[in-house]
Amino acid sequence: MKFYIKNLILLIGLLVMGFSFPAFVMAGHPASVEIIDIPSAEIVDYANFDLGFRLYGAGGVLAKMVFGVFKPINIGMSWDIDHAIGPGSAKVDTRSPAIYFKAKVFAGGMSLPAIALGYDGQGYGEYGVLGTDSEKYSHREKGIFVSCTREYFIPNLFLTFGGNIYDFNSESVFGFVGGTYELEDKLIFMAEYDNIHSAPENRINLGAGLFVAENIVIKAVGRNLFRGPASERVAMINYKGKF
Numbered sequence: 001m002k003f004y005i006k007n008l009i010l011l012i013g014l015l016v017m018g019f020s021f022p023a024f025v026m027a028g029h030p031a032s033v034e035i036i037d038i039p040s041a042e043i044v045d046y047a048n049f050d051l052g053f054r055l056y057g058a059g060g061v062l063a064k065m066v067f068g069v070f071k072p073i074n075i076g077m078s079w080d081i082d083h084a085i086g087p088g089s090a091k092v093d094t095r096s097p098a099i100y101f102k103a104k105v106f107a108g109g110m111s112l113p114a115i116a117l118g119y120d121g122q123g124y125g126e127y128g129v130l131g132t133d134s135e136k137y138s139h140r141e142k143g144i145f146v147s148c149t150r151e152y153f154i155p156n157l158f159l160t161f162g163g164n165i166y167d168f169n170s171e172s173v174f175g176f177v178g179g180t181y182e183l184e185d186k187l188i189f190m191a192e193y194d195n196i197h198s199a200p201e202n203r204i205n206l207g208a209g210l211f212v213a214e215n216i217v218i219k220a221v222g223r224n225l226f227r228g229p230a231s232e233r234v235a236m237i238n239y240k241g242k243f
Helices: 002-020
Strands: 048-056 060-070 073-082 098-106 114-120 124-127 137-139 143-151 157-165 174-183 187-196 203-213 216-223 232-242
Touching: 060 098, 187 216, 203 232
Parallel strands: none
Antiparallel strands: 048 060, 048 232, 060 073, 073 098, 098 114, 114 143, 124 137, 143 157, 157 174, 174 187, 187 203, 203 216, 216 232
């Protein structure tokens, strides 16, 4: 119970900081739906979709598609395939699809950030390495999350903060904070501090992306940086379209 109270106070502190922090400009461009691993408060527009591919170590490919089914609501699904690309005789291994849901409950205002609630069942990293529980990722899914996003200081600098819980039995609340900066509609820079709970498990992720077309961006990302062999290089591709 002490751990639960401590982490609940951390989450409340992050929310209070975001609501009280001044916003200097109104948003000129929409923020990213996700930064690297953490969700922003933005959503895919109604009748649009976001198709993403994440290429990670050992030839793994994680595909994720999110649809704007209603104006404030997104639903989607992700599917992870290990050893899908690259040389070698390793067996292609698939995971069970994961469900994604996000609803923007507040659009934001002159001084308040946008707020979204959602659920993301997709984990990351190595699979089946957490002790005796072989059906889990080394970096667990977000589970239920609340996310707040606002443009601060300068145009196109979007900051996101929030918290999540994926295991109600452990009573652990995790925090996250991150940001994106878009430069002349050509480049996007990303940074996030994720899984904020206890110092050894906190993660720093950094990346940059290039818009090769108006609706296509290619990103190079470093995950879990400064952790030696535990760090990971990832390539990401995102395509936005209408249906």
